[in-house]
Amino acid sequence: MKTSRPDRRRFIISSFFFICFLCALASINEVRFDSLLNFGRCALTKTNSPSQIYNSSSTLIETQKTSSEDEIRVLFGILTLPDQYQRRHFLRLIYGTQNPVGAKVDVKFVFCNLTKEDQKVLVALEIMRYDDIIILDCKENMNKGKTYTYFSSLPEIFNDTDGVYPPYHYVMKADDDAYFRLQSLVDSLKPLPREDLYYGYVIPCPSMDPFVHYMSGMGYLISWDIVEWIRDSDIPKNQLEGPEDKIFGEWIRNGHQAKNRFNAKWSMYNFPEPPTRCTHELWPDTIAVHLLKTQEKWIRTLKYFNVTDNLKPSKLYHIP
Numbered sequence: 565m566k567t568s569r570p571d572r573r574r575f576i577i578s579s580f581f582f583i584c585f586l587c588a589l590a591s592i593n594e595v596r597f598d599s600l601l602n603f604g605r606c607a608l609t610k611t612n613s614p615s616q617i618y619n620s621s622s623t624l625i626e627t628q629k630t631s632s633e634d635e636i637r638v639l640f641g642i643l644t645l646p647d648q649y650q651r652r653h654f655l656r657l658i659y660g661t662q663n664p665v666g667a668k669v670d671v672k673f674v675f676c677n678l679t680k681e682d683q684k685v686l687v688a689l690e691i692m693r694y695d696d697i698i699i700l701d702c703k704e705n706m707n708k709g710k711t712y713t714y715f716s717s718l719p720e721i722f723n724d725t726d727g728v729y730p731p732y733h734y735v736m737k738a739d740d741d742a743y744f745r746l747q748s749l750v751d752s753l754k755p756l757p758r759e760d761l762y763y764g765y766v767i768p769c770p771s772m773d774p775f776v777h778y779m780s781g782m783g784y785l786i787s788w789d790i791v792e793w794i795r796d797s798d799i800p801k802n803q804l805e806g807p808e809d810k811i812f813g814e815w816i817r818n819g820h821q822a823k824n825r826f827n828a829k830w831s832m833y834n835f836p837e838p839p840t841r842c843t844h845e846l847w848p849d850t851i852a853v854h855l856l857k858t859q860e861k862w863i864r865t866l867k868y869f870n871v872t873d874n875l876k877p878s879k880l881y882h883i884p
């Protein structure tokens with residue numbers, strides 16, 4: 565039972581060197597050492613969850629996704645309908661498997677008031693499971709102000725006096741038949757101003773001048789100051805009816821907003837078939853592909869962008 569003192573000391577010393585060895589090994593790969601404190605971190609950090617940082621007393625400080633000061637925060641709202649359960653399921657796969665670096669992109673599904681009894685159960689369950697739904701105070705409509713309700717509701721929804729300001733640098737309005745590659749989107753946003761910005765695919769299709777008309781409803785993005793302007797100004801309030809993307813462009817023009825504009829054409833485009841002046845071949849330099857109206861078009865697009873390349877090998881499955 566009794567261990568002699570020298571034995572115990574030898575055990576402690578050799579354990580210490582063993583830990584040092586492990587830490588050194590880890591440091592070769594990724595962990596950076598600045599001080600002795602980091603020995604603790606090395607021993608305590610779960611190396612398989614790189615998005616979490618622990619301090620030396622192994623308290624979870626915060627996730628990297630919210631830690632970086634200059635990280636871009638994007639609200640990515642997909643306007644859809646309550647009954648589109650399958651579509652949301654599919655889009656959760658599409659966006660849940662993308663992990664853009666350098667930004668926090670919150671993908672949310674946006675619709676108006678629920679109208680059916682089954683929705684009250686099914687949508688509530690979805691929220692409990694995924695918490696990625698925004699229900700606006702409106703009656704479902706496409707071109708009668710849903711976009712206005714969306715943008716103008718956000719300042720109040722995300723008005724957290726303790727939270728960071730702005731809650732999001734940018735807010736996207738996207739269609740549910742568009743495929744966005746979030747890393748390309750984030751990379752394109754990095755050099756852009758975070759104020760007074762209107763970003764998207766310029767309409768009409770052959771035009772490359774973002775100061776003439778408006779951005780296509782496939783997906784356009786604005787900075788938070790314009791979201792607040794939409795809430796506060798009378799200009800959008802008094803002009804709600806019409807094709808939502810075109811009307812949006814008119815608010816911006818009539819309100820003399822968005823001195824900063826970015827035309828993401830031809831990184832955004834319509835699916836190549838049937839060919840029109842708005843389409844482009846699938847190509848590597850892509851932020852968004854629009855009009856994915858059939859499963860076949862989605863599959864072709866996802867295949868082209870190699871989205872399943874990172875599937876990890878396992879004995880549990882075999883996919884040829």
Ligand SMILES: *[C@@H]1O[C@H](CO)[C@@H](O)[C@H](O)[C@H]1NC(C)=O
Binds near residue numbers: 620622623625
């Ligand atoms: C670790 O973080 C917690 C919570 O922020 C704090 O209370 C604690 O003092 C920190 N420990 C060290 C050693 O920094």
Ligand SMILES: *[C@@H]1O[C@H](CO)[C@@H](O)[C@H](O)[C@H]1NC(C)=O
Binds near residue numbers: 701
């Ligand atoms: C939407 O639902 C809320 C809460 O049930 C209700 O107060 C509001 O009047 C409804 N709005 C519309 C436009 O139906």
Ligand SMILES: *[C@@H]1O[C@H](CO)[C@@H](O)[C@H](O)[C@H]1NC(C)=O
Binds near residue numbers: 719720723725
């Ligand atoms: C945000 O909250 C503050 C304090 O409660 C309030 O004064 C302000 O009007 C709110 N802003 C919006 C846009 O709701």
Ligand SMILES: *[C@@H]1O[C@H](CO)[C@@H](O)[C@H](O)[C@H]1NC(C)=O
Binds near residue numbers: 848869
């Ligand atoms: C997809 O993978 C193929 C084969 O590795 C490669 O040639 C192609 O460039 C990749 N496509 C894209 C868009 O990265």
